Amino acid sequence: MSYKFSEKMDHLKPSVIREILKYSSDPAVIPFSAGNPAPEAFPVEKVQAISANILAKEPIAALQYSITEGYPKLIEAVTNDLKNRLHIGADTDRVIITSGAQQGIDLTVKSFCSKGDVIICESPSFVGSLNAFKASEATLVGVPMDEDGMNMEQLEDALKANPTAKLIYTIPNFQNPSGITMSMEKRRKMYQLAKQYGVCIIEDNPYGDLRFAGEDVPAIKTLDEDGIVIYCGSFSKVLSPGLRVGFVCANADIIQKITVLKQTNDVHTNILAQMVAYHFMTECDFVGHLENLRKIYKHKAELMLSEMDKHFSKNVTWTIPQGGLFLWCTLPEDQDMLAFCQDAVKNHKVAVVPGNAFMTSDDVPTTSFRMNYSTPTDEQIIAGVKILGDLMK
Amino acid sequence: MSYKFSEKMDHLKPSVIREILKYSSDPAVIPFSAGNPAPEAFPVEKVQAISANILAKEPIAALQYSITEGYPKLIEAVTNDLKNRLHIGADTDRVIITSGAQQGIDLTVKSFCSKGDVIICESPSFVGSLNAFKASEATLVGVPMDEDGMNMEQLEDALKANPTAKLIYTIPNFQNPSGITMSMEKRRKMYQLAKQYGVCIIEDNPYGDLRFAGEDVPAIKTLDEDGIVIYCGSFSKVLSPGLRVGFVCANADIIQKITVLKQTNDVHTNILAQMVAYHFMTECDFVGHLENLRKIYKHKAELMLSEMDKHFSKNVTWTIPQGGLFLWCTLPEDQDMLAFCQDAVKNHKVAVVPGNAFMTSDDVPTTSFRMNYSTPTDEQIIAGVKILGDLMK
Numbered sequence: 001m002s003y004k005f006s007e008k009m010d011h012l013k014p015s016v017i018r019e020i021l022k023y024s025s026d027p028a029v030i031p032f033s034a035g036n037p038a039p040e041a042f043p044v045e046k047v048q049a050i051s052a053n054i055l056a057k058e059p060i061a062a063l064q065y066s067i068t069e070g071y072p073k074l075i076e077a078v079t080n081d082l083k084n085r086l087h088i089g090a091d092t093d094r095v096i097i098t099s100g101a102q103q104g105i106d107l108t109v110k111s112f113c114s115k116g117d118v119i120i121c122e123s124p125s126f127v128g129s130l131n132a133f134k135a136s137e138a139t140l141v142g143v144p145m146d147e148d149g150m151n152m153e154q155l156e157d158a159l160k161a162n163p164t165a166k167l168i169y170t171i172p173n174f175q176n177p178s179g180i181t182m183s184m185e186k187r188r189k190m191y192q193l194a195k196q197y198g199v200c201i202i203e204d205n206p207y208g209d210l211r212f213a214g215e216d217v218p219a220i221k222t223l224d225e226d227g228i229v230i231y232c233g234s235f236s237k238v239l240s241p242g243l244r245v246g247f248v249c250a251n252a253d254i255i256q257k258i259t260v261l262k263q264t265n266d267v268h269t270n271i272l273a274q275m276v277a278y279h280f281m282t283e284c285d286f287v288g289h290l291e292n293l294r295k296i297y298k299h300k301a302e303l304m305l306s307e308m309d310k311h312f313s314k315n316v317t318w319t320i321p322q323g324g325l326f327l328w329c330t331l332p333e334d335q336d337m338l339a340f341c342q343d344a345v346k347n348h349k350v351a352v353v354p355g356n357a358f359m360t361s362d363d364v365p366t367t368s369f370r371m372n373y374s375t376p377t378d379e380q381i382i383a384g385v386k387i388l389g390d391l392m393k
Numbered sequence: 394m395s396y397k398f399s400e401k402m403d404h405l406k407p408s409v410i411r412e413i414l415k416y417s418s419d420p421a422v423i424p425f426s427a428g429n430p431a432p433e434a435f436p437v438e439k440v441q442a443i444s445a446n447i448l449a450k451e452p453i454a455a456l457q458y459s460i461t462e463g464y465p466k467l468i469e470a471v472t473n474d475l476k477n478r479l480h481i482g483a484d485t486d487r488v489i490i491t492s493g494a495q496q497g498i499d500l501t502v503k504s505f506c507s508k509g510d511v512i513i514c515e516s517p518s519f520v521g522s523l524n525a526f527k528a529s530e531a532t533l534v535g536v537p538m539d540e541d542g543m544n545m546e547q548l549e550d551a552l553k554a555n556p557t558a559k560l561i562y563t564i565p566n567f568q569n570p571s572g573i574t575m576s577m578e579k580r581r582k583m584y585q586l587a588k589q590y591g592v593c594i595i596e597d598n599p600y601g602d603l604r605f606a607g608e609d610v611p612a613i614k615t616l617d618e619d620g621i622v623i624y625c626g627s628f629s630k631v632l633s634p635g636l637r638v639g640f641v642c643a644n645a646d647i648i649q650k651i652t653v654l655k656q657t658n659d660v661h662t663n664i665l666a667q668m669v670a671y672h673f674m675t676e677c678d679f680v681g682h683l684e685n686l687r688k689i690y691k692h693k694a695e696l697m698l699s700e701m702d703k704h705f706s707k708n709v710t711w712t713i714p715q716g717g718l719f720l721w722c723t724l725p726e727d728q729d730m731l732a733f734c735q736d737a738v739k740n741h742k743v744a745v746v747p748g749n750a751f752m753t754s755d756d757v758p759t760t761s762f763r764m765n766y767s768t769p770t771d772e773q774i775i776a777g778v779k780i781l782g783d784l785m786k
Contacts, residue, residue, distance in 0.1 A: 001620050003593070004559060005650055006507045012653045036458050044452040051444055059437040063633035065429050099492055099637075099659040106658050110528070114399045115508075132657040135503075166397060200396070227394050240456035242664040244492075257398055260405045264525040265499050266492040270663040271635040 011134040024351035030384035033351035034375035070097025071274035094255040101234035101246035111257040118162040121169040124358030142360035149182030159197040174324025177370035206234040211323035212298035227251035243273040304373040311389025325374040331367040404527040417744035423777035426744035427768035463490025464667035487648040494627035494639035504650040511555040514562040517751030535753035542575030552590040567717025570763035599627040604716035605691035620644035636666040697766040704782025718767040
């Protein structure tokens with residue numbers, strides 16, 4: 001039978017990127033293409049103890065249906081952590097627990113956008129979010145980035161040119177894929193423009209706790225006197241991505257819409273995972289754990305950067321991230337980046353992600369690619385960077 | 394700020410039903426309104442042992458990112474179980490693991506339906522699915538049920554009257570909310586009509602393993618030579634709803650679309666929960682566990698029915714379920730069902746769900762309400778039925 005799928009599925013076709021990522025699943029390939037936390041970053045023994053304790057003391061609560069909004073103690077812990085550590089959260093704000101930040105972003109966009117509504121985002125941006133936007137049949141408008149975040153003149157031009165814009169999407173800290181952090185000045189400007197043009201901001205901050213250089217920059221949400229910032233957080237990078245626990249903090253009216261959609265989407269997030277996250281963040285020196293993660297990623301990032309200094313061609317440029325998991329490498333304009341990436345993975349078993357994966361449409365030209373330093377071992381970083389360097393020559 | 398939400402959010406308003414369900418969360422209320430598995434149905438010790446074993450032997454696999462399609466060993470176990478026990482699954486079919494059957498239904502509908510596409514469903518039907526359909530901006534067409542399932546003449550009329558129909562949605566076994574099971578004759582007829590009119594069937598079967606009376610009726614999916622049946626299953630009623638693990642078995646083309654949407658929705662289902670489900674179904678006498686569940690629910694259903702025989706008015710009718718968790722009780726046509734339900738919960742602390750919660754729109758009249766026997770204790774069943782009986786007089 002030839003199935004009559006929804007038109008929106010046409011926007012979500014498998015791409016050349018998927019082909020390259022297929023090669024990456026080969027264990028012999030050096031995975032600079034991944035985005036996985038380092039295996040040594042998982043607090044395995046603590047998760048073992050917490051899980052055993054929950055299933056011994058509260059097994060029925062952990063296995064039974066729960067409420068859509070999330071495990072109440074975790075909501076409270078997240079609300080307090082946002083308030084105390086990040087100075088986030090107004091009296092009119094609420095927190096909902098989601099099945100990863102991905103679900104928070106997906107349901108936020110579905111709450112706001114109908115077919116053709118415009119979402120303005122950084123170009124490049126996180127492919128998972130871009131695909132969620134496309135699945136909502138939203139129209140994507142990409143704004144190029146400077147060294148300190150989205151170009152604000154071009155953001156204002158985009159807002160003027162798109163009166164049906166509903167949302168601005170940004171990853172302000174150690175952006176995926178670019179590694180760039182938005183300056184406080186630009187955060188203020190973005191907030192002011194959003195307010196002026198009557199749009200909301202999705203502030204996606206999965207990496208904010210992973211700063212290993214420079215000074216923390218307050219979240220855009222700290223400026224939010226008008227209830228226009230939808231803050232998405234995640235336990236994926238600070239505890240475990242396999243648990244699929246994230247959250248959204250936003251005005252109660254917005255959280256109510258997300259809750260209704262979540263109920264039709266997956267009823268609620270796995271409750272044992274929510275209970276594990278709650279006990280981990282309140283009883284296991286969460287702040288000390290974050291310190292340890294920063295050390296792990298600082299070491300890996302510095303190792304990759306110093307190896308790149310040694311081996312990469314002088315006409316290749318890259319970003320210097322102050323945290324997170326990624327950096328962004330750009331070949332000279334006359335080079336065929338896609339051919340470079342294909343050659344690297346097929347013939348030399350080093351996988352990076354071609355930059356066009358992160359563009360708002362296939363026809364935005366780029367000679368950049370994304371490199372990840374959290375997944376590979378130190379040995380793989382040293383070997384893989386040398387191989388890429390040799391290929392540049 | 395007054396937010397510019399998507400138009401589709403207008404279809405998803407909180408209702409009078411929610412008000413009644415709010416009262417149900419009071420622990421002093423007898424919960425005939427719930428749909429929770431009985432607490433004694435959870436294999437707590439086995440889940441404890443399996444979880445400890447996984448986190449001891451494969452902690453990184455349980456905590457790291459995984460693939461969207463699901464834990465490969467669970468996919469294989471579900472595929473085999475469907476084939477061996479239920480005779481389901483063609484060579485062209487595939488299985489995807491979802492975050493509960495709810496997500497399977499939600500993403501199937503999003504794959505097929507654009508605004509205004511028609512979904513034909515039983516009237517009454519499961520409110521979670523109806524809301525998922527509304528969130529996709531589909532148009533719902535309800536077909537009344539006979540004692541042996543959807544009325545087939547009216548189904549054909551609906552197919553003729555709605556050439557843009559994309560899907561038929563059915564819960565063939567111990568339907569929620571009616572408790573009705575579709576006869577084999579009607580299953581064959583539904584399949585033939587679906588084929589003739591070029592639509593697919595979503596066969597939602599969360600309760601099929603909970604038959605405690607009568608003979609099993611083969612799934613519609615067993616007839617599926619044409620790849621038109623999308624079978625949704627769940628571990629919620631046979632293991633634990635809190636784990637949020639379900640699955641879809643359908644033609645590979647359909648599973649590919651669902652996979653793309655799932656990646657944008659929650660990346661993948663909690664991996665520890667998938668591993669628990671895998672070990673439980675392959676190493677813990679799954680069939681023996683199902684036997685035990687059937688005993689629990691047989692006892693509870695028979696207790697409720699015998700108490701209803703004793704106490705309910707003679708002009709009140711109800712269905713006699715052969716399995717599952719629910720029965721459907723109908724007051725005489727001249728009675729105000731909603732007032733009855735409100736009085737029962739507010740003044741007498743017995744909660745049932747008013748039948749209009751399960752109708753395709755608020756203006757379909759009904760004097761029925763849903764009663765659940767899996768959640769309350771035996772004592773609550775005896776006390777609650779007596780209270781409802783007294784209120785009928």
